[in-house]
Amino acid sequence: MVNRNDPRQYDELAEEWWKPNGAFAMLHWLAKSRCALIPEPARADAVLVDIGCGGGLNTKHVSGYRHIGIDLRQPNLRLAADHGLAAVRGDALRLPVADESADVVVAGEILEHVPDWRAAVAEACRILRPGGTLVVDTLADTWLCRFVAVTLAERMPGGPPPGIHDPALFVPPQALLSECAGFGVTLELWGLRPAALSLVRWLVRRRGEVPMITTRSKSILYAGRGVKHAHGSAHGRRDA
Template sequence: MQTRRRSHGDAVDAVARRNDPRQYDEFAAEWWRPRGAFAMLHWLAAARAELIPPAPRPDAVLVDLGCGAGLLSPHLSGKGYRHIGIDLTASALAQAADHGVTPVRGDVQRVPLADGCADVVTAGEILEHVTDVRTAVGEACRLLRPGGLLVIDTLAATAVGRFLAVTLAERLPGGPPRGIHDPALFVDRSMLVRTCAEHGVTLRLRGIRPSLTDLLRWWTGRTDHVRMCRTPSTAVLFQAVGRRG
């Protein structure tokens, strides 16, 4: 299936309504295309899964905040978790259910699940889309059992982060759809660390970026997957990992 081509007017409209969740319905057919509009989300899901250990006990639960169409699910195979996905987009949740995710329609700022229900909570590429990051982070921490693991990846609220993730990336072939991000919502790293600490989770941060070699091979059609590499800087794209005390 071909990616829907937007006219100039469509592109302008998309930018005018940045971070509009209706875009995920417009691009519903793109979720599972390895070379589609959400290709980078596949790469990030694989990198996120590398931080998730095998389930620590029978009936362990992983809550996937902003799960989209369930792109994390193939990477959890054999790890032993019940995978619960939280998202607002019904069309994405329907696809997630087809990939073994237990779908729950809800806002990550008001998660309809009980305190301490999760052994792992992931928040992959969602915090830069919420209007109240502190509340969303508080919800993520609330869901964790004592000793539970929090895994985050998101975009940093820096000038270089905004330039690379929006100004540049939205204009590159294979980049994110125009208007999918609102740079005003990118995440302040020190605030994220402080907020998690207030909820008993000590975070460690590390920067990540796509492998440039893999990216070139992807652009030239020689691979469908791009590895994410560690980088010393957290100023653009970063992962954050911590356990609840």
């Protein structure tokens, strides 16, 4: 039996990444929502680092950047490279990227999959240039999220693959705000959810796209964007 959140699950699910109505359908919807938060590149050689890039779904919605994808699993990296990423094998807890070298850092649906989300945040902030943008989305450490994202969703047709999440790793929104602030990144957070009617149609027909809409509640899925101040905390600095 495979443990919850075992990264080897992604090797077995690699063929699902680019199926818009497959096991990772919601990740397609999230990728579009997430990438809408990415600013236009401010310079010709702007760098975007995509932490936990998976199969490279963000490439559908990002242009103008040197787009670097970092992931632990080789099948994911091969797919990401096929879709235009500069794919690099690396751990979110120790990124193979130099300090303050990224104009944008994206951490989409990755913080709830690492054993130490605070260390992953420290790394994301370390590699971000002053004035650069951090974009995140993750699952909240609440009883409601545990019920919806695990107990309910894993039993629902079209929901996440069983065992893909470990609720013990979910991230408290207020703690994420505080952690980022310690590194000079002021985040704004908001809740996200699939548009209800579109989701019902998708569950019935298993085709089409479901828009992600913002909500006041951050008790299940939430997203955020922030900018790194010029004089953020220096702890955790290192070169690649």
